[in-house]
Amino acid sequence: xxxxxxxxxxxxxxxxxxxxxxxxxxxxxxxxxxxxxxxxxxxxxxxxxxxxxxxxxxxxxxxxxxxxxxxxxxxxxxxxxxxxxxxxxxxxxxxxxxxxxxxxxxxxxxxxxxxxxxxxxxxxxxxxxxxxxxxxxxxxxxxxxxxxxxxxxxxxxxxxxxxxxxxxxxxxxxxxxxxxxxxxxxxxxxxxxxxxxxxxxxxxxxxxxxxxxxxxxxxxxxxxxxxxxxxxxxxxxxxxxxxxxxxxxxxxxxxxxxxxxxxxxxxxxxxxxxxxxxxxxxxxxxxxxxxxxxxxxxxxxxxxxxxxxxxxxxxxxxxxxxxxxxxxxxxxxxxxxxxxxxxxxxxx
DNA sequence: CACGCGTGGGC
DNA sequence: TGCCCAAGCGT
Numbered sequence: 287x288x289x290x291x292x293x294x295x296x297x298x299x300x301x302x303x304x305x306x307x308x309x310x311x312x313x314x315x316x317x318x319x320x321x322x323x324x325x326x327x328x329x330x331x332x333x334x335x336x337x338x339x340x341x342x343x344x345x346x347x348x349x350x351x352x353x354x355x356x357x358x359x360x361x362x363x364x365x366x367x368x369x370x371x372x373x374x375x376x377x378x379x380x381x382x383x384x385x386x387x388x389x390x391x392x393x394x395x396x397x398x399x400x401x402x403x404x405x406x407x408x409x410x411x412x413x414x415x416x417x418x419x420x421x422x423x424x425x426x427x428x429x430x431x432x433x434x435x436x437x438x439x440x441x442x443x444x445x446x447x448x449x450x451x452x453x454x455x456x457x458x459x460x461x462x463x464x465x466x467x468x469x470x471x472x473x474x475x476x477x478x479x480x481x482x483x484x485x486x487x488x489x490x491x492x493x494x495x496x497x498x499x500x501x502x503x504x505x506x507x508x509x510x511x512x513x514x515x516x517x518x519x520x521x522x523x524x525x526x527x528x529x530x531x532x533x534x535x536x537x538x539x540x541x542x543x544x545x546x547x548x549x550x551x552x553x554x555x556x557x558x559x560x561x562x563x564x565x566x567x568x569x570x571x572x573x574x575x576x577x578x579x580x581x582x583x584x585x586x587x588x589x590x591x592x593x594x595x596x597x598x599x600x601x602x603x604x605x606x607x608x609x610x611x612x613x614x615x616x617x618x619x620x621x622x623x624x625x626x627x628x629x630x631x632x633x634x
Numbered sequence: 635c636a637c638g639c640g641t642g643g644g645c
Numbered sequence: 646t647g648c649c650c651a652a653g654c655g656t
Contacts, residue, residue, distance in 0.1 A: 333652040340642070340651085374640030377655075411654045431652045477652055486650075487645080517649090547639070586639055623641060637656090644649085 287461060296496060297466040303495035304475030307482070311338070312345050314474070321470065323397035323422040324355045330414045330421075331382050335375060338481070344373050356395050359386040367550050367620035376549055376622070381409030399423040420473040428463030429473045430456045433480025438462070439512035440484060440502035448512040455512075484508075522589045525559025527581070529632040530571060530597045536610035538599070539619065547585070552619045554628055555608070559590055566604060571597035581631050583624040590624065594632050 288296070308314075313329035315321040328348060332341040347369055352358040358366070363383055370379035385408045389397055397418065398404060405415040417429035428434075435448060438459045444451055459476070466472040483490050491503050502508035530538035539552050547560055557565035577594035584590070603609065611619060616629060 330652065335639090335651055335653055336641080337643075337651045372641075374642090375653085377639065378653090381654080409654070413653055417652070429652075432650090433652065474652090481652080514649095549639095584641085586641090587637080635656100639654090641651100643651100645647105 287458070290465075292499075293462060294465075296462060296499060297472065299495040300475050300479065301466070301468055301471055304471055304478065308471075308474070308478065309482075312342055312349075321422050323418065325349065326418050326422040327355075327385075327397060327410075327414075328382075330417045331378055331385075331409055332373065334378060334414070336373065340373065344370070354395070355386050355389050355397070358383070359390040359395075363550065364620060368618065371551065371620045372623050372626075374623075376551055377545075378409055380544070380550055384408040385410065397422065399425070401425065401427060417473060420469040422470075424468070424470045426464065426466070426469050427473070428460045428469075428476065430459045431477055431480075433477045433484070434459050436486065436512055437476065437480045437484045440489070440508045441496060441500050443501035443505050443507060444511065445507075445513060447515050449515055520584070520587065520589050522591065523559045524591050524593070525556055527554050527556035527592045527594055527628055528566065528568065528571075528597055529554060529577070529594050529628070530568075530599050531613070532598070532600045532610060534610070535613050537613055537616070538603075538608060539611050539616075540608045548622050548624075550620070551622045551625070553622075553625050556592065559592065566608070568597060568599075570601050571599045574598055577631055579631060581624070581627050583627060585624075592624075592628060594628060596632065 311329070313325045329341065329345055332344055351369060352361060361383070366379055366383045367376065370376065388407060389395060401415055401419045404410055404418050405412065410418070413429055413431050416427040419425040419427040420429060435452070435455050438444070438455050439448060442458055444455065448455070463469075463472055463476065479494070483494050487509070489508055491497050491500070491508060494500065497503055500508065502511050528538070538555060540555055542548050542551050542553055543562070544550050555566040574596040577596065581592040581594065582590065583592070621629065
């Protein structure tokens with residue numbers, strides 16, 4: 287690999303490029319401003335497996351509603367889930383809230399500037415701990431995300447499947463970052479290079495600060511890297527979901543179990559699709575009809591088709607997980623996207 | 635360590 | 646249209 291001198295040259299080139307092309311982000315401190323660890327942490331959790339475009343409005347909403355980690359720690363779990371609704375991977379929201387409480391209770395409301403302590407926080411893994419350490423505290427850690435993996439695989443022309451060489455790629459990324467003069471900027475520059483120049487398709491190599499050193503480009507194989515293994519086909523699942531209304535303009539909803547798929551979120555009663563025995567006893571329901579069009583939704587590991595059955599019912603609720611909710615106030619609930627689709631389809 | 639875990643946008 | 650994905654983590 288490169289000697290120390292050439293690594294330093296690469297670092298300088300990347301930082302110089304970043305200085306000219308850095309994008310503005312709601313969570314990103316302006317040049318010369320000191321970063322807010324709360325903002326760094328919140329944005330990094332939201333950005334896990336999620337696009338910048340999707341995150342921006344959520345980040346704005348969260349910091350407006352909960353300006354600091356103490357405010358967030360004191361929030362109701364249901365409010366946090368409601369604000370997170372639509373962003374996906376809801377375990378992140380549950381861990382976010384849990385983490386805020388730990389920071390308040392264990393660290394007096396200040397994020398620790400210690401990498402190991404950060405790594406121990408709920409929802410904070412190797413990537414996020416390195417990101418916070420470098421971005422918020424300017425410590426010499428290199429955050430390795432999917433962008434960085436792609437850049438490194440191309441830079442060193444690594445042809446083995448990414449899943450087999452993740453560890454090696456990580457070490458190479460850290461080699462490129464180690465000792466750089468501005469860890470805060472370097473971590474973000476590395477990822478931003480992948481996000482805007484070294485893109486999965488049609489990389490803009492002519493604009494890249496590392497174009498003359500990149501082995502993938504020299505060999506003409508940059509765009510084909512990193513190599514990924516074929517994914518298995520997504521299974522399809524079918525289920526039924528019940529749109530149950532009463533004579534008060536209310537609709538029947540229930541909270542899902544705290545863990546697992548859509549954990550802690552609100553749904554309309556359903557059965558047959560999520561491996562849970564959660565069918566409601568609907569013998570007393572008066573069946574009104576069927577919605578012709580099925581609701582289709584793609585999850586990470588399966589495709590779902592839901593048939594909406596409409597019922598009328600005004601008796602007692604089976605248990606406390608269920609509740610009647612005013613139709614015009616449904617927006618106030620923590621409904622995941624798939625349930626918003628059901629809602630729209632049922633009333634259309 | 636392989637798998638479970640969401641969503642909306644781009645092509 | 647169907648596929649790929651996007652600043653990963655927990656178990």
